[in-house]
Amino acid sequence: MADKNKKKKVALIGCGLIGQSWAVSFLSAGFSVSLFDPTEGATETAKEKIKSKLKDLQNLGLIPNNSISDYLEKTHLAQSLSEATQDSIYIQESGPENLEIKKKLTHEIDKATPTNIPIASSTSGIPTSFYANDVLGKHRCLVAHPINPPHLIPAVEVVPAPFTKGAVTQRVKEIIRSINKVPIELTKEIPGFVVNRLQGALLAEAFELKKEGIASAKDIDTAISHGLGLRWSFMGPFQTIHLNAPEGISGYVERYEQMYQEMFNNPSLDWSSVLENGLKEEILNLFDETKRENFEKQRDDKLAKLILHKRSSSR
Amino acid sequence: MADKNKKKKVALIGCGLIGQSWAVSFLSAGFSVSLFDPTEGATETAKEKIKSKLKDLQNLGLIPNNSISDYLEKTHLAQSLSEATQDSIYIQESGPENLEIKKKLTHEIDKATPTNIPIASSTSGIPTSFYANDVLGKHRCLVAHPINPPHLIPAVEVVPAPFTKGAVTQRVKEIIRSINKVPIELTKEIPGFVVNRLQGALLAEAFELKKEGIASAKDIDTAISHGLGLRWSFMGPFQTIHLNAPEGISGYVERYEQMYQEMFNNPSLDWSSVLENGLKEEILNLFDETKRENFEKQRDDKLAKLILHKRSSSR
Known part of the structure; x- marks a missing residue:
């Protein structure tokens, strides 16, 4: 290069x-x-x-x-x-x-x-x-x-x-x-672009949880740094949920859409339509369903190696 | 143990x-x-x-x-x-x-x-x-x-x-x-607890970006897996923004609260009050301001080592 x-x-x-x-x-x-x-x-x-x-x-x-x-x-x-x-x-x-x-x-x-x-x-x-x-x-x-x-x-x-x-x-x-x-x-301009919108969405929820007195800032941070953030250091949110349900992203949305609607008190949250309007097709093109077990194994291997890496670099 | x-x-x-x-x-x-x-x-x-x-x-x-x-x-x-x-x-x-x-x-x-x-x-x-x-x-x-x-x-x-x-x-x-x-x-019960609320907030924004045709699912995932997710694998969202402004979390909120209000079209987004009602105090107790440079250096060292780790484990 x-x-x-x-x-x-x-x-x-x-x-x-x-x-x-x-x-x-x-x-x-x-x-x-x-x-x-x-x-x-x-x-x-x-x-x-x-x-x-x-x-x-x-x-x-x-x-x-x-x-x-x-x-x-x-x-x-x-x-x-x-x-x-x-x-x-x-x-x-x-x-x-x-x-x-x-x-x-x-x-x-x-x-x-x-x-x-x-x-x-x-x-x-x-x-x-x-x-x-x-x-x-x-x-x-x-x-x-x-x-x-x-x-x-x-x-x-x-x-x-x-x-x-x-x-x-x-x-x-x-x-x-x-x-x-x-x-x-980005295929269209939008204020905040993609990165700050994703960061802002997570931050807004973190501030809300702190405001409601649900957990300490330290524990909210830990939910990411010892929890969700591990997967996210090598796969994004769509790939994550695609591997979180045995039937892939469609199964995830089918199972959990209502839970998220109720959680956020937002009955108009509609992930099914986004799925049907191209998202499902794109995800299935990226991740060949016949290789699902491989993808899951890769995720687990990467997670295990990341955890080992974190242990050794925090010594 | x-x-x-x-x-x-x-x-x-x-x-x-x-x-x-x-x-x-x-x-x-x-x-x-x-x-x-x-x-x-x-x-x-x-x-x-x-x-x-x-x-x-x-x-x-x-x-x-x-x-x-x-x-x-x-x-x-x-x-x-x-x-x-x-x-x-x-x-x-x-x-x-x-x-x-x-x-x-x-x-x-x-x-x-x-x-x-x-x-x-x-x-x-x-x-x-x-x-x-x-x-x-x-x-x-x-x-x-x-x-x-x-x-x-x-x-x-x-x-x-x-x-x-x-x-x-x-x-x-x-x-x-x-x-x-x-x-x-958690100090209070809430449906979805902390982890699924944080995950749900990020997912909701990811689905929204895809729905609006702002970027492909692959690129939205990349914004996390080669972007925000790297820091999040060892520090949470509060610590991240505390280190993202030279004046710490207060400076970050002062600079960017309005940007996020406009971005999400939500004038009632109010991070300043959360900050004043305990968040600022908690963060300053966790991260001694006199050691700010150390924390920044630690973040950069951890990021660099993580990137090296990712390079070597993807070979």
Whole structure:
């Protein structure tokens, strides 16, 4: 992977924590990076932080053991936007989470960047339609949202606007895969995207349980960290319930839909229709029913190995 | 741990998947188990399944490498309820998830069991008040709900009814800890308890995203399995957000409460009050603010090691 990216450069606009993490991810995959930040001295500070993060990841054995100076030689501190974007194959903007600032910044990046180069924003929840609608090159604008801490978590949400060209979205997914990250593609914009909506739903229930005095915060956290979170570290909620009933996801919904309706006092909760409108078909395509026993065994093996891993790393 | 439990016996009533998993957990911690199931031949089948599960766990290195025949010698197949409960220090009922059956079964177990021995049910969502209110010995009845697959997941929900004696709840938590599991104590009964409410909240949002056509089921799953689920395998949602803002959980709520209100179109979402009514205090007691940097570093180290573990075990 690294060799292929050897001569490629990306521009990172905004050099706070998120921008620094992007730098670490691109550098460790063999890219050069150009950093730009309008704040005086920000790129110099960022370079120091990047150096220290790279060392940490090397110590942990997560990234290639190249000499740190090789990485730093590929870290350019630009004096202007156009210096950063020049010869870059990709622009990642990690500016402040503020609609007006993002509008202005995207305009400026668009003007400074050769046509057809993708311009992605790290925003954790503002759809591209909101901030790039009046941008001339809006067809190459979209969101590429990493998850905290972004130098470690593989998933990245890729969220095109209706005006984003399909080829741009595909190109951005390729670039994200080439830095050993895992793109999630949203087919429609929605505030909060997928990750923060899923996190928010879990949080809302956790706050509700705490508010009602059902359990301590510590015990609510334990329900995840010694319970549900173990499976979720290698399979998502749909795969989990598909393996939680002998008849698969259909059986799960048949058995438990009413329980969840009553639990949440929400008679309009209707998972059966979602199932019939494509979900069941997609799940059965992903998990061949004739191999159900294999999938269950894989889950149990992965769980057991994870538990052993947790035991040994907490010693 | 195992030595201390050497001469202790527990009764397991109902020998389906859940009962079998309890047997494996108790046996591997040194207990003897008495199995009873009203269905003809069920305990014999269960014994075979227990044998095979014990072998699996030994192969994975998760439980002591005692000879399987030692474990099986401690597995008694009882012909009646009272034979199973006799000399047992704890009764775990894993009968069908049906209110009327559970009422009847709990009555029978109560009659057959010496006073003061705890009677716990594996029910995943029926509060003890619903099924044990008319039981003579209801003060020693409560829920001990394991999570699928129960021979692997450590968390167990302990849910007393208002009429359950505090000493019984404490005793059950001790027993659960002594088999290397982690009890979560609910201070109030609620349908679905904590685990299924948290799981249900995440599922409801996942189904909603799929219904609205925001992303494929595969990508929604990936948002968890390569994203949020990594942290959740060793820290819960409260600890996660406490470390996600430089000012801790208060800063997180201040920054993002409005975002979540808008995202879920729910202006009455009110996390600030929960924070002020005890949550903030509890979190700050759990995580000493002067050690924030340590906690962040621990999180990043654990994440990095988890990612390495996932890479090596998926090879």
